[in-house]
Amino acid sequence: MLTSARNQLSGKVTAIQRGAVNDEVEIGLADGQKIVAILTHGSVESLGLQTGSEALALIKASWVILLSDVSGIRLSARNQLAGTVQEVSTGAVNSEVVLKLAGGGEIVAIVTNDSVTNLGLAPGKAATAAFKASSVIVGVKA
Template sequence: MFTSARNQLSGKVSAIQRGAVNDEVEITLPDGQQVVAVVTHSSTESLGLKPGVDAFALIKASWIILLTDTAGIRLSARNQLSGTVEKVTPGAVNAEVTLKLASGDLIAAIVTNESITNLGLKAGVAASAAFKASSVIVGVKA
């Protein structure tokens, strides 16, 4: 599959919480971390989402927020994936940071160069990627 979304995480649907308008779909990644997405009822049905189904989550790099010290922090963002910075690619204003999860999956985030300095982001530094459930696009292979 080719898409402009830099982040493509595969796993299995582990839970679905039906809501009044939308559903929360939980996808468990190979390393045990979970991604939660909010999708419409019709999307849940048309994609055939149910526990045990293989699915993938797409998240744009610009939707990712990086944190380096999460002790004592609580966020409204449902998704918080832990990993280690693998690479920082600086640009004129922004940089791309690649975070490696325990599963080997990579998460790319676009952050300002100032944030790179302020957070001390460099290869080997532990960090977390946070993003909202409404920023996740869910797909399945046909």
């Protein structure tokens, strides 16, 4: 599948919680971390999602927020993936930050240069990528 979304994380559906309109779909990644997505019930059905199904979570890099220290912080964002900064590419205003996840996957965030400086983001530094469940697009192989 080719998409413009920088973040394409594959895994297996580990749980589906049905709702009247929206369903909560949990996708387990290879490293044991999980992604939660909120989809319409119709989308879950049309994709054929069920526990054990292979699924792809798509998240635009601009939807990802980075944290350098999550101790003592509680967020409403359901998805929080821990990793290590692998690369920082600095532009005129924004930077692209690539986090390497424990299982070998990557997640990319686009953040301001000021945020990179303020958070001390540099290769080798631990960081957490956070994003809302409603920011996750789920795909399956046709």
